[in-house]
Amino acid sequence: MYNISKIRGDFPILSRTVYGKPLVYLDNGATTQKPRCVVESITDEYYSVNANVHRGVHFLSQQATNLHEASRETVRKFINARSTSEIVFTRGTTESINLVASTFADSQMQAGDEVIVSVMEHHSNIVSWQLQAARKGIVLKVIPMNDRGELLLDEYEKLFSPRTRIVSVTHVSNVLGTINPVDRLIEIAHAHGVPILIDGAQSIPHLPVDVQALDADFYVFSGHKVYGPTGIGVLYGKESWLEKLPPYQGGGEMIKNVSFEKTTFNELPFKFEAGTPDYIGSTALAKALDYVSAIGMKNIEAYEHELTVYAMQRLKEIPGMRIFGEAEQKSSVISFLVGDIHHFDMGTLLDRLGIAVRTGHHCAEPLMHRLGIEGTVRASFALYNTKEEIDQLVAGIGRVAKMFL
Numbered sequence: 001m002y003n004i005s006k007i008r009g010d011f012p013i014l015s016r017t018v019y020g021k022p023l024v025y026l027d028n029g030a031t032t033q034k035p036r037c038v039v040e041s042i043t044d045e046y047y048s049v050n051a052n053v054h055r056g057v058h059f060l061s062q063q064a065t066n067l068h069e070a071s072r073e074t075v076r077k078f079i080n081a082r083s084t085s086e087i088v089f090t091r092g093t094t095e096s097i098n099l100v101a102s103t104f105a106d107s108q109m110q111a112g113d114e115v116i117v118s119v120m121e122h123h124s125n126i127v128s129w130q131l132q133a134a135r136k137g138i139v140l141k142v143i144p145m146n147d148r149g150e151l152l153l154d155e156y157e158k159l160f161s162p163r164t165r166i167v168s169v170t171h172v173s174n175v176l177g178t179i180n181p182v183d184r185l186i187e188i189a190h191a192h193g194v195p196i197l198i199d200g201a202q203s204i205p206h207l208p209v210d211v212q213a214l215d216a217d218f219y220v221f222s223g224h225k226v227y228g229p230t231g232i233g234v235l236y237g238k239e240s241w242l243e244k245l246p247p248y249q250g251g252g253e254m255i256k257n258v259s260f261e262k263t264t265f266n267e268l269p270f271k272f273e274a275g276t277p278d279y280i281g282s283t284a285l286a287k288a289l290d291y292v293s294a295i296g297m298k299n300i301e302a303y304e305h306e307l308t309v310y311a312m313q314r315l316k317e318i319p320g321m322r323i324f325g326e327a328e329q330k331s332s333v334i335s336f337l338v339g340d341i342h343h344f345d346m347g348t349l350l351d352r353l354g355i356a357v358r359t360g361h362h363c364a365e366p367l368m369h370r371l372g373i374e375g376t377v378r379a380s381f382a383l384y385n386t387k388e389e390i391d392q393l394v395a396g397i398g399r400v401a402k403m404f405l
């Protein structure tokens with residue numbers, strides 16, 4: 001049983017108004033709202049446990065350390081990693097990708113070596129590699145897509161060469177909603193002896209993910225997109241790969257011994273966690289993962305699928321509607337334009353009706369170039385959205401469209 005009124009009651013912000021109208025929050029691809037248990041975890045830990053982790057003999061420090069490491073175990077279980085050594089806490093998806101791009105390029109790539117990305121990547125999975133291209137002379141190759149927004153697997157296969165060192169692709173597009181066939185993408189990369197990073201920023205909140213079943217080499221995501229706090233994210237890496245990569249940043253936590261002559265580095269995952277970690281954030285992230293696990297990722301997936309199918313059908317009834325992203329496998333992200341109405345005008349006017357959507361290029365400018373547009377309006381649904389809210393969106397778009405007739 002999917003108890004939507006109980007779920008909505010868990011998110012206090014959903015009952016607020018904007019411009020005197022009930023809030024219809026459809027910008028979940030950018031960030032999700034937080035259930036009470038996540039917010040309370042933050043205040044509770046600051047009020048009653050707060051102490052720096054890992055290096056204290058005193059009671060509070062040990063309690064904070066236990067909470068932090070228990071959270072790592074919660075993350076491990078959530079994505080079914082083999083060991084907590086494979087779970088590195090970062091600031092988010094962007095930092096996780098930068099960590100891998102930088103350390104992988106440094107240790108595994110030479111000038112002329114190649115990384116394969118896709119045309120639908122978020123800037124964080126393009127620019128992180130471009131920085132390495134500028135620094136090390138590595139080359140980016142790009143998987144194209146068809147007009148429905150599905151990656152072309154035959155073209156992907158053709159991109160592999162003896163210089164291919166890594167593939168880095170998104171699980172779910174933050175613009176098109178396409179759920180990429182990551183199992184096939186991974187299989188193909190491995191058939192060429194190449195490791196693969198999966199950007200899970202838009203999949204982790206919506207689909208069950210099992211990194212061992214997928215056999216992903218790296219899997220990254222952000223806490224704030226899965227009902228957790230901002231400022232914390234995860235890098236999952238196979239132990240064999242994380243062992244091979246050098247440290248990313250220097251500082252406390254990541255060392256074993258330091259002298260001016262020689263420094264040795266800590267074991268996994270601490271080798272990649274320089275400085276005081278966001279231990280308050282890790283506990284709150286674990287609360288968020290417990291929260292979605294209690295509802296069930298399969299239930300969330302099924303509920304959101306129903307919302308998406310309903311929204312696609314309702315939106316298509318609007319004259320002049322153009323939807324970008326009609327993949328067979330589609331998550332709860334819908335990008336659109338209506339007639340000649342600028343996405344910014346549509347977003348601004350919907351906002352006055354209390355409806356929060358995102359407008360612009362969504363940090364995916366190369367994809368906008370491929371689509372031949374500057375930007376879109378994007379509605380993205382979460383586990384707490386309802387068909388009534390979709391009806392309000394459709395009515396809102398109708399009202400805006402009338403103003404432009």
Ligand code: PLP
Pocket residue numbers: 029030091092093094095122124125170172173174199201202222
């Ligand atoms: N990758 C994808 C697919 C995203 O949608 C986003 C954020 O929108 C990111 C990466 C970057 O996430 P963050 O800003 O939390 O690091």
